[in-house]
Each structure stands twice: as structure tokens, then as C-alpha cells.
Amino acid sequence: MLFNPNPVFLMNVRKLFVAVVAMAAIASASTLQAQDEKKGRGRGGMPTVEQRIERIEQAVGSLSEEQKTKIKGIYAKLAEKMQAIPQEERREKMMEVMQATQKEIRAVLTPEQQKKFDAMPQGRGPGGPGGKRKDR
Secondary structure: OOOOOOHHHHHHHHHHHHHHHHHHHHHHHHHHHHHHHHOOEOHHHOEOHHHHHHHHHHHHOOOOHHHHHHHHHHHHHHHHHHHHOOHHHHHHHHHHHHHHHHHHHHHHOOHHHHHHHHHOOOOOOOOOOOOOOOOO
16 A cells, blocks of 8 residues: 555655755755856856956957966955955945956056957946946
8 A cells, every 4th residue: 555644654754755855955055056166156156267367368369378377466466455345345445446456457458458458348337238438
């Protein structure tokens, strides 16, 4: 007989069902996290330094190894600056820090690359996705 109306049996089936659902939820959450890591997303879904450099390279053309090294250093400084800003002040100071970072990166590029870099979407606000930056 497949169906057993015994209350103990039904309770065990319910516990088993809850355990299976919980395990499935944990597995899917860890799968999503692994996919983010595979995509190279860092903390908070932000692109990694390598992805940022790749994005710049796609927009401006090939970067030399020296340019890539300098840009990595600029992004490392950005991370340090952001860590140094208290959490409650980050929102207001972030734009200022990001603009300084963009200027530093621009200085590493050739004049031809700078023109293409200036045309790149740079995030939110003026010069955001599909817009042109106004500070150049």
C-alpha cells in the first residue's frame, strides 16, 4: 500500500519534504553565487578590475601592458580611497573620487584613446549610459 494514513508517517514525510526544499534553496543560492564569481563579479556585483580594464580596452582599442599596469594601480588607489571614506559619507564623496579616477585613467591613454574614452558611458548622471561626459 503506497499511502499510509499513519500520523507518524505523514509527519516524517513532511519533515523530509521541508528538508529537501531547504537543501534545494541552499543549492540554488550557492549556484547563483558561483555564477557571479564565474562572471567575475566582485563584492556587491561590481565588475572586477580585469573586467573594467577589458571594458576600457573594448572602447578605446588595445592597451599596452604598461597602460594596463598603471590602470590597475589607479583602481587599487580607488579601492583604498573608498575604504578610507566613512560609510555614511561615501554616497556624497563617491562622485568626486570617481571623477578623479577617470581623469587619472584618461591621462594614461594616448590622445586617440582619450577621444574614445570620453565617448564611453561612465555610469550614472552626466555621461551616464548612452550619454557624453561634460567634464572634457
